[in-house]
Amino acid sequence: MSAFVNQLDTQGNLKHFLTIEGLSRDLLIDILDRSEAFLGVARQAVKKVPLCKGKVVANLFFENSTRTRTTFELAAKRLSADVLNLNISTSATAKGETLLDTLRNLEAMHVDMFVVRHADSGAAHFIARHADPHVSIINAGDGRHAHPTQGMLDMFTIRQKKPDFAGLTVAIVGDLLHSRVARSQIQALNTLGTGEVRVIAPRTLIPAQAESLGVRVFHSLPDGVRDADVIILLRLQRERMSGALLPSEHEYFRLFGLTEKRLRGAKPDAIVMHPGPINRGVEMDSEVADGPRSVILEQVSNGIAVRMAIMSLCIGTQNLHQSTNNQDQAHG
Amino acid sequence: MSAFVNQLDTQGNLKHFLTIEGLSRDLLIDILDRSEAFLGVARQAVKKVPLCKGKVVANLFFENSTRTRTTFELAAKRLSADVLNLNISTSATAKGETLLDTLRNLEAMHVDMFVVRHADSGAAHFIARHADPHVSIINAGDGRHAHPTQGMLDMFTIRQKKPDFAGLTVAIVGDLLHSRVARSQIQALNTLGTGEVRVIAPRTLIPAQAESLGVRVFHSLPDGVRDADVIILLRLQRERMSGALLPSEHEYFRLFGLTEKRLRGAKPDAIVMHPGPINRGVEMDSEVADGPRSVILEQVSNGIAVRMAIMSLCIGTQNLHQSTNNQDQAHG
Amino acid sequence: MSAFVNQLDTQGNLKHFLTIEGLSRDLLIDILDRSEAFLGVARQAVKKVPLCKGKVVANLFFENSTRTRTTFELAAKRLSADVLNLNISTSATAKGETLLDTLRNLEAMHVDMFVVRHADSGAAHFIARHADPHVSIINAGDGRHAHPTQGMLDMFTIRQKKPDFAGLTVAIVGDLLHSRVARSQIQALNTLGTGEVRVIAPRTLIPAQAESLGVRVFHSLPDGVRDADVIILLRLQRERMSGALLPSEHEYFRLFGLTEKRLRGAKPDAIVMHPGPINRGVEMDSEVADGPRSVILEQVSNGIAVRMAIMSLCIGTQNLHQSTNNQDQAHG
Numbered sequence: 001m002s003a004f005v006n007q008l009d010t011q012g013n014l015k016h017f018l019t020i021e022g023l024s025r026d027l028l029i030d031i032l033d034r035s036e037a038f039l040g041v042a043r044q045a046v047k048k049v050p051l052c053k054g055k056v057v058a059n060l061f062f063e064n065s066t067r068t069r070t071t072f073e074l075a076a077k078r079l080s081a082d083v084l085n086l087n088i089s090t091s092a093t094a095k096g097e098t099l100l101d102t103l104r105n106l107e108a109m110h111v112d113m114f115v116v117r118h119a120d121s122g123a124a125h126f127i128a129r130h131a132d133p134h135v136s137i138i139n140a141g142d143g144r145h146a147h148p149t150q151g152m153l154d155m156f157t158i159r160q161k162k163p164d165f166a167g168l169t170v171a172i173v174g175d176l177l178h179s180r181v182a183r184s185q186i187q188a189l190n191t192l193g194t195g196e197v198r199v200i201a202p203r204t205l206i207p208a209q210a211e212s213l214g215v216r217v218f219h220s221l222p223d224g225v226r227d228a229d230v231i232i233l234l235r236l237q238r239e240r241m242s243g244a245l246l247p248s249e250h251e252y253f254r255l256f257g258l259t260e261k262r263l264r265g266a267k268p269d270a271i272v273m274h275p276g277p278i279n280r281g282v283e284m285d286s287e288v289a290d291g292p293r294s295v296i297l298e299q300v301s302n303g304i305a306v307r308m309a310i311m312s313l314c315i316g317t318q319n320l321h322q323s324t325n326n327q328d329q330a331h332g
Numbered sequence: 333m334s335a336f337v338n339q340l341d342t343q344g345n346l347k348h349f350l351t352i353e354g355l356s357r358d359l360l361i362d363i364l365d366r367s368e369a370f371l372g373v374a375r376q377a378v379k380k381v382p383l384c385k386g387k388v389v390a391n392l393f394f395e396n397s398t399r400t401r402t403t404f405e406l407a408a409k410r411l412s413a414d415v416l417n418l419n420i421s422t423s424a425t426a427k428g429e430t431l432l433d434t435l436r437n438l439e440a441m442h443v444d445m446f447v448v449r450h451a452d453s454g455a456a457h458f459i460a461r462h463a464d465p466h467v468s469i470i471n472a473g474d475g476r477h478a479h480p481t482q483g484m485l486d487m488f489t490i491r492q493k494k495p496d497f498a499g500l501t502v503a504i505v506g507d508l509l510h511s512r513v514a515r516s517q518i519q520a521l522n523t524l525g526t527g528e529v530r531v532i533a534p535r536t537l538i539p540a541q542a543e544s545l546g547v548r549v550f551h552s553l554p555d556g557v558r559d560a561d562v563i564i565l566l567r568l569q570r571e572r573m574s575g576a577l578l579p580s581e582h583e584y585f586r587l588f589g590l591t592e593k594r595l596r597g598a599k600p601d602a603i604v605m606h607p608g609p610i611n612r613g614v615e616m617d618s619e620v621a622d623g624p625r626s627v628i629l630e631q632v633s634n635g636i637a638v639r640m641a642i643m644s645l646c647i648g649t650q651n652l653h654q655s656t657n658n659q660d661q662a663h664g
Numbered sequence: 665m666s667a668f669v670n671q672l673d674t675q676g677n678l679k680h681f682l683t684i685e686g687l688s689r690d691l692l693i694d695i696l697d698r699s700e701a702f703l704g705v706a707r708q709a710v711k712k713v714p715l716c717k718g719k720v721v722a723n724l725f726f727e728n729s730t731r732t733r734t735t736f737e738l739a740a741k742r743l744s745a746d747v748l749n750l751n752i753s754t755s756a757t758a759k760g761e762t763l764l765d766t767l768r769n770l771e772a773m774h775v776d777m778f779v780v781r782h783a784d785s786g787a788a789h790f791i792a793r794h795a796d797p798h799v800s801i802i803n804a805g806d807g808r809h810a811h812p813t814q815g816m817l818d819m820f821t822i823r824q825k826k827p828d829f830a831g832l833t834v835a836i837v838g839d840l841l842h843s844r845v846a847r848s849q850i851q852a853l854n855t856l857g858t859g860e861v862r863v864i865a866p867r868t869l870i871p872a873q874a875e876s877l878g879v880r881v882f883h884s885l886p887d888g889v890r891d892a893d894v895i896i897l898l899r900l901q902r903e904r905m906s907g908a909l910l911p912s913e914h915e916y917f918r919l920f921g922l923t924e925k926r927l928r929g930a931k932p933d934a935i936v937m938h939p940g941p942i943n944r945g946v947e948m949d950s951e952v953a954d955g956p957r958s959v960i961l962e963q964v965s966n967g968i969a970v971r972m973a974i975m976s977l978c979i980g981t982q983n984l985h986q987s988t989n990n991q992d993q994a995h996g
Contacts, residue, residue, distance in 0.1 A: 042442040044386065045386070045649050046385050046386035046649070047386040047387070047388070047442060048385065048386040053710050053712065054708065054709070054710035054711040054712040054742075055711070056711070056738065056741075066418065067437065070416060070418070070438075070441070071441065073416065074388065074414075074416070074441055077388075077414045078386075078414075082738075082741045082742075084734060084737065084738070086730065086734070098941075101940075101941060101942060104961055104964075105731070105940065105941075105961070105964050107961075108961040108962070108964035108965045109734070109735065109738055109964060109965065109967075109968055110706040110711060110965065110968070276433075276437065277430075277433060277437075278433060280433075297436055297437070297439075297440040298440070300436075300437050300440035300441060301440045301441065301442065303441075304441055304442070317709050317710070374774040376718065377718065377981050378717050378718035378981070379718040379719070379720070379774060380717065380718040398750065399769070402748060402750070402773070403773065405748065406720065406746075406748070406773055409720075409746045410718075410746075608765075608769065609762075609765060609766075609769075610765060612765075629768055629769070629771075629772040630772070632768075632769050632772035632773060633772045633773065633774065635773075636773055636774070
């Protein structure tokens with residue numbers, strides 16, 4: 001994670017998508033605008049565009065996640081790419097050399113993109129640093145570090161409902177200490193000039209230097225959600241319970257679980273978000289999850305469009321407008 | 333299984349395919365006629381039609397079955413759909429809530445069809461009842477309840493050889509008590525007006541109210557196959573042996589196994605069917621399985637065509653005739 | 665392995681690709697020439713040709729190998745074929761009858777090609793002997809017998825660097841006794857009229873009748889590589905160590921591992937090859953593996969092109985030239 005990887009190529013175009021840190025506001029806006037166009041693809045009779053036809057996307061999942069892998073697989077297939085799903089056990093890659101040989105082999109097969117998920121922070125950067133110049137890397141979650149496509153789909157979802165970031169108060173609730181999702185969200189929210197970014201968490205689940213990230217820290221849910229426009233709940237990793245960090249799920253819900261009653265402190269039109277999968281009765285109750293303010297399933301739909309936008313920016317052969325025209329002709 | 337799910341949409345078109353029960357004779361005939369057209373696709377140089385191009389079919393197999401999943405995967409790919417194979421462990425879905433959240437997520441990704449296989453009777457109905465209106469569900473086998481695509485491919489195979497159901501005597505041999513295949517076959521045979529439907533099984537493997545299904549019950553193979561036009565053997569689940577239901581495979585074969593000698597009691601042009609995979613020397617001997625009356629492999633070929641017909645009826649964008657013309661132009 | 669299978673059809677065209685043994689020099693040259701054309705496909709913006717569009721390739725891997733399966737999967741997808749990945753546990757096929765029923769079923773689904781990998785020598789021949797006439801079989805490695813596509817990609821890589829086989833000295837180093845790769849390489853090298861083929865191995869890892877294969881045997885690495893143009897290192901299967909065949913990896917490297925120093929005995933422009941995956945510090949040190957004479961990654965790239973050539977020769981619907989023209993029109 002230490003060494004620098006330029007995510008842009010020499011022409012200033014997106015080459016890798018490893019972290020939101022360091023990306024410009026203009027680039028984030030560009031990604032959001034393109035995602036808007038891709039959202040329409042899912043509503044077409046033929047949900048496919050040929051932007052990445054003949055390209056090969058390899059899902060390198062060192063950490064198992066059917067759910068995330070499926071979203072990347074669908075995004076790639078809607079771009080007409082071919083997809084290789086490679087489950088690589090972490091044990092086989094304990095020797096770094098073997099991992100590099102694996103990468104070299106996939107590069108030699110002319111794979112165009114690696115979508116990397118790994119339990120270690122910095123894994124996607126490591127791979128990007130050692131990859132052949134023709135390969136693009138997307139970080140699909142590395143340790144506690146970053147999950148930038150999740151961060152962008154959350155920004156997209158917020159902008160759909162609340163177009164002006166400058167006027168917004170966004171509260172992120174949960175295990176800040178271990179959350180790569182929160183890290184990417186905070187970077188994106190600040191880059192987009194969000195009015196106020198708050199984090200709400202028990203003292204044991206908040207990093208020591210939290211304020212330096214550009215957030216206001218709260219340890220009480222009622223205080224933190226007051227007048228918020230957006231409330232983002234983080235998934236509670238159940239394995240944290242076994243340590244001394246949290247007393248119990250029940251106790252967590254009592255203090256930090258979102259209920260309709262607690263939502264009343266927020267703005268009347270506040271939206272509720274969650275990266276999924278939800279632990280019902282832990283991060284929130286079902287009334288909230290399935291209620292009118294929840295945009296959780298819209299996040300999922302938006303995730304495909306945002307990933308299509310990012311993947312096609314990195315390896316697409318033409319722009320969506322041209323492609324949509326071709327598509328129309330082909331199916332007209 | 334109790335609550336009613338309408339398998340047709342408001343225009344009377346097929347939306348789900350969960351069970352043959354309640355479907356009209358005309359609809360079954362329509363499916364068989366369309367399957368006929370799809371049979372030709374497998375003989376084309378390019379075995380593909382674009383009827384479901386851009387559609388996403390998710391195989392939700394809670395019960396493992398490479399064989400059945402492969403037939404649906406091939407049928408979907410021949411229709412130019414994209415296929416997601418999701419192996420969902422039954423344990424993860426013990427909590428019904430989690431299953432629904434999984435479904436909601438896949439729906440949000442604009443998946444168009446779920447092909448569901450589950451060890452519990454009624455699982456596909458449950459999913460259809462809770463699914464978003466834009467999603468179609470196909471039942472690929474649920475508990476002891478139904479396996480309707482298998483039922484339809486069996487009807488298709490019978491009609492290929494013996495076009496007039498009214499004149500036929502069809503005998504189903506085996507474990508009627510646990511067979512979802514038999515249940516779907518009996519419903520289809522009766523809906524299509526089959527002359528006589530017989531079931532032949534040991535007393536321990538036949539449901540108490542068997543006659544109410546519209547069948548004649550036999551406990552002797554020679555009696556049951558006498559003058560039959562079609563003999564359908566059911567697969568014997570070997571796990572039944574461990575219970576008290578059956579003495580041994582050897583004993584089963586002695587009493588209910590089909591041999592060339594026993595086939596002599598049937599019509600001279602009788603055909604022999606089996607849903608596969610065969611237990612040779614249990615349900616029948618190899619001489620019958622590989623003999624001239626066996627249409628077992630034709631059932632497999634027909635299965636792809638019948639599944640293409642049903643899938644495209646549910647989610648296809650145009651009809652086969654148009655599509656075949658486009659195909660011709662594209663490759664002419 | 666005993667019974668004869670004709671790899672050519674009645675018109676003399678390639679039908680199966682099971683072994684290099686018995687194939688003519690002209691056919692091997694034809695495959696190499698076609699592979700040359702396919703190498704260009706990987707450099708196109710759209711890395712796809714429609715030669716096998718609508719064809720179904722089933723990867724039947726009885727022996728697990730993600731790496732080899734991926735190369736066949738990519739080759740098939742670049743030819744626009746649909747791919748089924750079937751992992752068949754060896755236990756399920758202990759009964760030969762079940763394997764044949766599995767094959768019959770896949771044939772009935774109109775699968776066009778089986779790519780077979782199996783721990784038993786002769787498995788691919790067995791399948792070819794029993795397969796339906798419309799199905800092509802490619803041997804992706806059977807026991808100690810043959811790995812002919814690996815052999816051909818090695819020939820292709822040699823010819824790229826050293827076009828005239830007659831003038832070459834090629835040294836193969838390693839476990840000759842268990843290597844299906846070496847067996848295929850030796851057959852191809854001799855068919856192509858290679859000047860001298862040497863094998864270098866410890867006495868315990870060389871077959872008794874080695875000279876009868878048309879090779880010169882060496883037991884000393886320095887002697888064997890002297891003035892060689894091409895040095896092919898075989899992968900050392902680590903499980904051999906547990907037997908009495910080899911003392912230790914360290915000892916193997918000391919005697920047979922390739923180092924820059926030892927390479928000095930070869931021709932100044934000698935190339936170094938390895939079928940992968942490399943055991944660094946066993947077959948060679950990293951200086952050689954990553955050095956200027958190593959063509960190991962080019963072998964990987966070439967492997968896709970060679971497999972595309974062989975697969976399209978067996979089941980392609982038109983030739984590459986026509987197809988490339990269509991492609992140009994479609995994307996022009």
